[in-house]
Amino acid sequence: LKRSRTSHIHSRCTTFPNKSMNVAGPIRSRPLPLSADGKDTGMSVGSSSSNDVDMYLDVPSFELSLDEFEEYALARLKVLRKIEEMKTRNLPPETFRTQLDASIKANLTSTQQKHKTKLDVASHFILRAAYCRTEDLRRWFLAQECRLFRHRLENLSRSSSTNNSGLREFLANNDFDLDPVSRDEKERLSDKLQKVPGGPTSPGEFINTQYYRVPFVQALELVSRRECYVEKGQAYVPLARIVSIVAAKFRVALSKSLALAAGVFGQVAHDEASRIGPLLKSMNSQYTGPGAPNAVMGTDGENALTAATVDALADQSMPLCMQQLHQGLKRDHKLKHQGRLQFGLFLKGAGMSLEEHTLFFQREFTRIMTSEQFNKSYSYSIRHMHGKEGKRASYTPYNCMKIIFGNPPQSGVEHHGCPYKHFDDQNLSALLTKLKIGSVADRDVIMSHKKDGNFQLACAKHFEVSHPSATSVDGVNLDGVGNHPNAWFSASVSYHNAKNGGGASSSNIELKQGQGVAMAM
DSSP: OEEOTTSOEEEOOTTSOSSTTOOOOOOOSSOOOSSTTSOOOSSOTTSOTTSSOOOOOSOOOEEEOHHHHHHHHHHHHHHHHHHHHHHHTTOOHHHHHHHHHHHHHHHSOOSSHHHHHHHHHHHHHHHHHHTOSSHHHHHHHHHHHHHHHHHHHHHHHHHSOTTOHHHHHHHHHTTOOOEEOOHHHHHHTHHHHHTSTTSOOSHHHHHHOOEEEEEGGGGHHHHHTTOSEEETTEEEEEGGGHHHHHHHHHHHHHHHHHHHHHTTHHHHHHHTTTTHHHHHHHGGGOOOSSOOTTOOBOTTSSBSOOTTTHHHHHHHHOOHHHHHHHHHHHHHSOOOHHHHHHHHHHHHHTTOOHHHHHHHHHHHHTTTSOHHHHHHHTHHHHHHHTTSSTTOOOOOOOOHHHHHTSOOOOTTTOOOSOHHHHSOHHHHHHHHHHHTOSOHHHHHHHHHHHHTTOHHHHHHHHHHHHSTTGGGSTTOOOTTTTTOHHHHHHHHHHHHHHHHSOTTSHHHHHTTTTOOOOOOO
């Protein structure tokens, strides 16, 4: 990336070598050409401009400002996190498609096709660079990008005419070398091909269906679902089901390129340390959901979360992880370092101001120490969280994955972490019972998710049983519930505002003060 005279950066993606789907490589002395003739077309080679499906085989050459660089990446990150959140909630396929289409339209769509393609391609390569650093990041990015690619490809297949002209065009543009089945061979296998579940239902439809012959190892997904005919090591696949083959190839290519990129990310980040290096390193921790400062409001138009309301809101609207931190603070009148970070950033993200944050912690900590000791040992770290000290960075709240895979808490001493992950079965079951979360059957479902390692599903189920019919309540945004504590909190406050006409207002909360939160034994 080279800074231009217009104070923009020329996003020639020097961190990515041309050709292949790799996003790493040596810094080059000149922009990489985007098109075959070396001209900067502003479009991605190998993609069809008539649709949104792209294999991302060629590295783009774009002029981007640093602000656009971050803006594009965060726009795509919102879509990928939406995919993860919907998978966590196990939405029905039709609901999944509808909500994903809406997210794509809101974040990756422009009225101008050229800008739309630029946004999509650039954001993919930026995130590819940001997420190549560790195995966990690569695995996450690969899973979400493959789901997004498959969704777009299926949309293309469904929106095409009866002869799948759009899908045919995509396959031709991206040089997919598929072996079409001849008319004679198709006639010979007609009885067997027509017996495949979900295939052509009438002779006329069968005649108009184009079949392709591919090695069965490339169609394992279809084979496992018995959606193709296999003979002599070859799978016979109708054009409409080629989606699985293409998606599998996309996954293999992207996985390989991410692994290659990881090997040179350190050099790239060092060379770009003053500009995009820090952006790439922090991209996975950027918060894109609800819960930005001042986002959670009461019905009186004021911040819902203050030192005066935090105790009641902990009981009413905080997820289990934050309830445990709050209760640990109320019981011990202090929190260890990891707990202060997890809880403090959550409070900041939920809209608690620096002044209210300091007041709340000081009120608890000074029960066991003097004000001077608190100011000397803890007030600096609170100001640092809010970007008022040190390098003055604005730190973002921890998401569920960071909490789950972070350092586990020391039993009886620390209160951070995810209860569904870090509590044993007996303690978690006792806590759920004490908090009276749902019915016995609901708690059994939560415990089942915990035992299966689906900690975010367990958290989402907690929200579901604690907020009946939340999906039908106007103004409740469920995006990120089960993915981010702040999304959980924001949705809960909105729910109670809508249901009770002021669940987060100051007057309403004052009536609840003193109820407290049940704590784990």
